[in-house]
Amino acid sequence: MYNRRSFLGAIGRSACAAFALPTLQPQRFTRALEAFAADVRTPEEIAQDESLWFEVQQAFTVDRSLVNLNNGGVSPAPAIVQAAMKRHLDYSNNAPVYTMWQILEPEREGVRQRLARAFGSEAGEIALTRNASESLQTCQFGFDLQPGDEVLTTTQDYPRMITTFQQRERRERIKLKQFSLPVPCEDNDEIVARFEKNITFKTRLILMSHMINITGQILPVKQVVQMARAKGIPVIVDGAHAFAHFDFSLADLECDYYATSLHKWLFAPHGTGMLFVRQEKIKGLWPMMAAPEKMDSDIRKFEEIGTHPAANYLAIAEALTFHQGIGAKRKEARLIYLRDRWAMRLAQLERIHLHTSLQPGFACGLATVQLKDADPFELTHYLWDKHRIIVTPIKHPEFEGIRVTPSVYTTLEEIDRFADAMEEVSKSGLPKT
Missing domain, CATH: 3.40.640.10 (Type I PLP-dependent aspartate aminotransferase-like (Major domain))
Incomplete structure (x- = not known):
């Protein structure tokens, strides 16, 4: 049977061997994730421990020159999943x-x-x-x-x-x-x-x-x-x-x-x-x-x-092993923590309106935010062209905005880059084309 300890060891071996990441130290990587697995703190406490989530982030092979906040469309797979698929193929x-x-x-x-x-x-x-x-x-x-x-x-x-x-x-x-x-x-x-x-x-x-x-x-x-x-x-x-x-x-x-x-x-x-x-x-x-x-x-x-x-x-x-190694409750808490980091900050701005509840049980990591008087498609293009941030434009007959979906590999810096960009455009407006 799979358990967190075998899962974490597998990540350390497979991610390093399959992708030969030069900055990754396998023993340190495995030890850190074993500590994550044995952690007895609440999911909400663990959600804020960046040293643990840093190791989870390293399990992915994503491009860090851009900020992908459209993981709700389709997500990158961790290195261990990519390696398994390649092996089977x-x-x-x-x-x-x-x-x-x-x-x-x-x-x-x-x-x-x-x-x-x-x-x-x-x-x-x-x-x-x-x-x-x-x-x-x-x-x-x-x-x-x-x-x-x-x-x-x-x-x-x-x-x-x-x-x-x-x-x-x-x-x-x-x-x-x-x-x-x-x-x-x-x-x-x-x-x-x-x-x-x-x-x-x-x-x-x-x-x-x-x-x-x-x-x-x-x-x-x-x-x-x-x-x-x-x-x-x-x-x-x-x-x-x-x-x-x-x-x-x-x-x-x-x-x-x-x-x-x-x-x-x-x-x-x-x-x-x-x-x-x-x-x-x-x-x-x-x-x-x-x-x-x-x-x-x-x-x-x-x-x-x-x-x-x-x-x-x-x-x-x-x-599935990767997901279970993190733990469903911990993953949920982390996604909520990332959402709240940008959403609560932007909610203070006059031109910002959230279309997603921040109350427990009514939403999780996926949220939609509207910048009033800004076309969501134009805002999406601006965030990509100027800041290399990927979001999803939403234009529904009943409301509109941009959908934001970070993931477990998303860093706090990336969340803050998005919030900074939104704060800037909220104050200055979209540039005229």
Whole structure:
């Protein structure tokens, strides 16, 4: 079984051997991370210990000439994950029909078991996919719906998922119904009430985000699922930005369908995702790509996509070990600490407005900030052109701003560079083009 001590030793060996970092001293590196693993302080205390997080930062091979604050889009993987993927890919290419299909492919089952254990489900309820979009569309297309049936979601859900239902509207004449949520919202009962208020006798399916991708708002999944289940309505949960971002398990959600990407907050190889479907629900959900009838009750029917690499999926194991070595609660606390460092500073400025709650339980490391009277796309270009800082522009009919998503490899200097730049443009305005 993996534990923090074996994980930390592996990082020290793999990162150094695979990438030959000249300034890294393997023994010092391993000792520091072993101290991190044995630390008995609270997550909030550890979140502020820069000597420990410095060692975590060195596990990544990122370009420090720029500041990447769009880790919510897709994250870099630690060196140990990159090395594992390369090792599996090299082996695959020895003789793919044998080495990839017969040797490596069966090892996916170990990854499946570990993901299930981390999520709190059974291994037979976890499908390995390419991203959250594939996982979600499997669910969105997998339910039989009739003309006139309604599907319900908010106006703030991910555009691709809204587009998916809009296609079913055009093709099958179902009806997509959307409603807005307060930005931000610090009242879970209000959120549940808005979902319930918009349910009609025609509602057949609900899609909800665990964490809204454009604000970082954490929604009360368990309460919505319980309310909808009492009415016989299944709920698909979009967990693209939640899994491995903050600490939770399936027991905290009680949902039957959960989809996520693993290349965001788990730091797994790009193009990896996960779909959970509760065992008794698998048979009733059609796969997006055809599978034989004998697989009707098998979670692997959702993986029938044709030839695919083994390397990406097997290296998920190293990403999971890295995540567990840090600890979910510690990681969550660190991401909140980084967010609060810039957000609380900028919130004091007159032209700054936060669209993300800073209250416990309503958000984590992802936050959206607006500079009043500044176009978010122009602000994004300015931050890159002038300061080499990467953020995400958000322009929604209900609000706008820039999304900021640091990660565990982000330094305090990088956070402060962003805050300095925002403070400067808040006082002087964007330069005229």
